[in-house]
Amino acid sequence: MYLRELESCIRCGSLQLHLANGTSRRLGHDRLEPPVHWHLHHSDTLRRILSNPARMLGETYVRDEWHVPTGELPRLLALLMRSFPDTPSHPLRETLQHWRARLADADSMLAPHDPTCFDDWLLSRFLDADLHYQCGYYRDPDVSLEEAQRTMCRRLLDKLQLQPGQHVLDLNANWGSLPLYLAEEGQVRVTALVRSHAQLQYAQQRARARGLQHRVRFLHQDFGTQQECYDRVIGLGVLESQQPHQYVWLFRKLHERLTEDGRILLQCIGRLGAPGPTNPWLRQYLLPYQYNPALSEVSQGVEQSGLLTHDVEILHDHYAHTLAAWQRRFQRHRMDIAHRMGERFCRIWEFYLAAVEAGFRWRDLALFEWQLGRSRLPATRDASRSGAPQSAPELIRRLQQGAAAGKGE
Numbered sequence: 001m002y003l004r005e006l007e008s009c010i011r012c013g014s015l016q017l018h019l020a021n022g023t024s025r026r027l028g029h030d031r032l033e034p035p036v037h038w039h040l041h042h043s044d045t046l047r048r049i050l051s052n053p054a055r056m057l058g059e060t061y062v063r064d065e066w067h068v069p070t071g072e073l074p075r076l077l078a079l080l081m082r083s084f085p086d087t088p089s090h091p092l093r094e095t096l097q098h099w100r101a102r103l104a105d106a107d108s109m110l111a112p113h114d115p116t117c118f119d120d121w122l123l124s125r126f127l128d129a130d131l132h133y134q135c136g137y138y139r140d141p142d143v144s145l146e147e148a149q150r151t152m153c154r155r156l157l158d159k160l161q162l163q164p165g166q167h168v169l170d171l172n173a174n175w176g177s178l179p180l181y182l183a184e185e186g187q188v189r190v191t192a193l194v195r196s197h198a199q200l201q202y203a204q205q206r207a208r209a210r211g212l213q214h215r216v217r218f219l220h221q222d223f224g225t226q227q228e229c230y231d232r233v234i235g236l237g238v239l240e241s242q243q244p245h246q247y248v249w250l251f252r253k254l255h256e257r258l259t260e261d262g263r264i265l266l267q268c269i270g271r272l273g274a275p276g277p278t279n280p281w282l283r284q285y286l287l288p289y290q291y292n293p294a295l296s297e298v299s300q301g302v303e304q305s306g307l308l309t310h311d312v313e314i315l316h317d318h319y320a321h322t323l324a325a326w327q328r329r330f331q332r333h334r335m336d337i338a339h340r341m342g343e344r345f346c347r348i349w350e351f352y353l354a355a356v357e358a359g360f361r362w363r364d365l366a367l368f369e370w371q372l373g374r375s376r377l378p379a380t381r382d383a384s385r386s387g388a389p390q391s392a393p394e395l396i397r398r399l400q401q402g403a404a405a406g407k408g409e
Contacts, residue, residue, distance in 0.1 A: 058281035125333040162186035171235035176203030239268035247301025264372040323357035
């Protein structure tokens with residue numbers, strides 16, 4: 001019965017299902033690409049998954065009730081997400097499931113989404129060389145993770161339109177990569193807030209090593225304690241850690257701490273459709289307090305704060321490419337990570353990377369980039385649209401090339 005139910009749902013691709021009794025069955029009618037081989041270890045696993053796919057697919061993977069060949073986990077999740085509709089459940093049922101998971105499985109959580117429990121040894125096994133825990137920007141899907149992160153940093157710097165000597169507030173500095181970049185390339189002062197003592201010590205050490213300790217100040221503090229005013233504010237992954245009813249307070253506080261002609265740039269993972277709940281597996285194991293807002297929810301908070309929306313840009317596949325790059329690097333070091341962190345940790349983390357990548361490719365996840373301010377809109381949307389306004393040297397070079405070409409004609 002469960003095989004027939006699963007087979008009726010496979011609309012894209014094909015699946016070679018290997019059952020616990022040793023038999024195998026081909027599901028799906030797509031013969032243009034090789035099937036995904038899915039090996040079930042227990043006779044009851046398929047029934048449990050189909051009873052609640054959003055939760056039990058990840059739950060059974062963490063418990064080692066099934067496996068796929070190395071590197072095939074993203075393909076399997078993509079096939080299943082394309083085949084099973086993302087139907088939201090009743091809000092009351094979601095609430096009950098949430099608290100039941102919190103009470104029954106509190107000790108099963110790995111950590112909040114931001115890797116404050118990680119150290120630089122682990123992060124260096126899957127992030128880029130500079131430890132940017134953020135979405136990269138892929139002008140070409142084949143570029144390296146390092147290049148994609150440099151491009152994203154340049155976009156953010158250009159969108160902020162920094163002037164030397166300005167004071168910037170970074171609401172979520174993680175391990176210090178972005179504030180150090182902004183201070184060095186933008187010639188500005190940065191106050192950077194971190195979420196753990198480990199991040200604080202590591203970021204301060206990096207600032208001293210690069211001679212930026214007098215320009216970048218790292219603080220293990222909450223944003224609500226800030227009393228200074230800032231010319232620019234940047235926050236990557238800040239809105240996800242808030243609930244929608246907290247947005248008004250957050251934006252009003254940002255309004256208070258921003259200079260009259262200041263700018264705010266926020267990035268958050270959101271949903272393109274209507275508001276909806278966080279996936280129950282992600283909420284249990286990794287994101288107990290995270291919420292991915294819809295555009296309408298963020299807009300309501302902005303509208304009640306006194307801030308003005310200058311621009312909103314929606315990035316689609318860039319985070320999927322970033323997560324895929326993290327997954328590849330994680331898999332290269334998986335044996336060492338498992339030896340240090342345990343097999344269960346590896347299964348949680350690799351399923352998380354693959355699931356969120358598939359969510360960006362086949363569900364309604366997207367990266368929202370908001371630009372806000374207290375004053376009227378900027379004269380042009382060049383920085384908002386392309387994220388790469390030309391610097392003065394670059395503009396002069398292009399003008400000279402144009403003049404030379406004109407003479408040639």
